[in-house]
Structures are given as C-alpha cells and as structure tokens.
Amino acid sequence: MSIADNLLKYKNELDEIAVKLIAVSKYQEAAAVQEAYDAGQRVFGENIVQELVEKQAQLPQDIEWHLIGHLQTNKVKYIAPFISLIQSVDSLKLLLEIDKQAAKNKRVIDCLLQIYIADEDTKFGLGFDEAVELLRSEEFAALKNVRIVGLMGIASNNALEKQTLDEFTELKVLFDGIKVSFFRKEDSFKEVSMGMSGDYKLAIEAGSTMVRVGSSIFGKRKIKHWKEEA
Secondary structure (H helix, E strand, O other), X not given: OOHHHHHHHHHHHHHHOOOEEEEEOOOOOHHHHHHXXXXXXXXXXXXXXXXXXXXXXXXXXXXXXXXXXXXXXXXHHHHOOOOOEEEEEOOHHHHHHHHXXXXXXXXXXXXXXXXXXXXXXXXXOEOHHHHHHHHHOHHHXXXXXXXXXXXXXXXXXXXXXXXXXXXHHHHHHHHHHHHHHHOOOOOOOOEEEOOOOOOHHHHHHHOOOEXXXXXXXXXXXXXXXXXXXX
C-alpha cells in the first residue's frame, strides 16, 4: 500500500471520532512527507530538531509541525519561529527557554507537559507530583509566551495490554485533575497526546485526543540516523 493509502486508513478511522492524527515523519525523506501532505495530512511530528528545521524549509508552509522528541534547551531557538506544538516539555528550565525564544519571535508557543507513565528508565517526563509543582510555581505564573494545552505520555514498550491501558488511564486521570485545578476556565487545555502505531486503540479507549503514527504510514525509515549535538 502507498503512503496515501496507509494515511487515509488512519484518517478515516480517527476523523470519525475526532482524534487528531500526528504523522511521525522522523527519518523520512521530505518527498514522503510531501506525499502524505498531498493526500491531505497537515500535521507532522518530528523528534530531532536539525531534521525538523531542514524539512520545514523544504515543505509547504501551512504544515503544522509538532516536536515530539526530547528537546534540549539550546535547540529551542531553531524551532521557535515556526513550531506549532512542543509535545515534550519535561522541565521548568525547558519551559522558561521556550517562553524566552517565543518572546523573541513575538509569538505564543503551545506546549504539552510530557508525563512519565512508563515502567522503565529510558523515557523522559515529569512525575505526577513534579507536574503539579511546576504548575503551582511562581516562575510558571510569570510566563507570557507559552500556553500549556495538555499532557503527553509514552507507555511502556512491549507491555501487556492491561498495563498499557492502565498507564494511559492514569495519564487521563491526571489530565482531568489538572484541568479542574489549573485550567478550569481555559478551553485550550484539552489535549491528551498518547498512543502510537502499536497501542493507539488502547490510548483512544483511555481518552486520547491525538495519536502519533509513523512506520504504519510511511513504512521503514529511509534516511540516516541524525546525531544530536550536545
């Protein structure tokens, strides 16, 4: 099946239930992204800043780019002019830098707080208590150029379905609590980004509003692995 065929399979399924599809184009050629764009996809997720910046310059300017991978503070300035959503905010330090670079570009950048929900050490994210502490902090209250619009989480790899569903459900419960406590009057706080190719149906069952699908749309990754600079 072509990229367009794969994409439409997901779009038709997700559009019916108002769940947003993030097409994860990491390590894919720009031509593959263009093919998905031509089939109607407008939202793409990238993990690596250098790759994202290069593709953004080559591809249609109405693409909504999401940064979904771990983001170092010294890389924020490269994506601040155009990024639509940073899904992987995992520290107050990073949020402060995003606010600073957003102000330089005279814009407000939407962000998700990445929450640590997996039962493994390799994932990034804030603990539940850390997220609440961040939102209660005076530093956060002073920020003018970032907007927290929801939470993101990545479930454990190769876990049983029950564990995966439990992890997603815990994230949705945290989202509901944070919504009531901190964003009750803000309609913009509405996103729960969870679920990928292998577990997106469980994520939707738990209340996901956006899922991240890559290889099931694009096939195997085509270009070399980028090496992040420290």
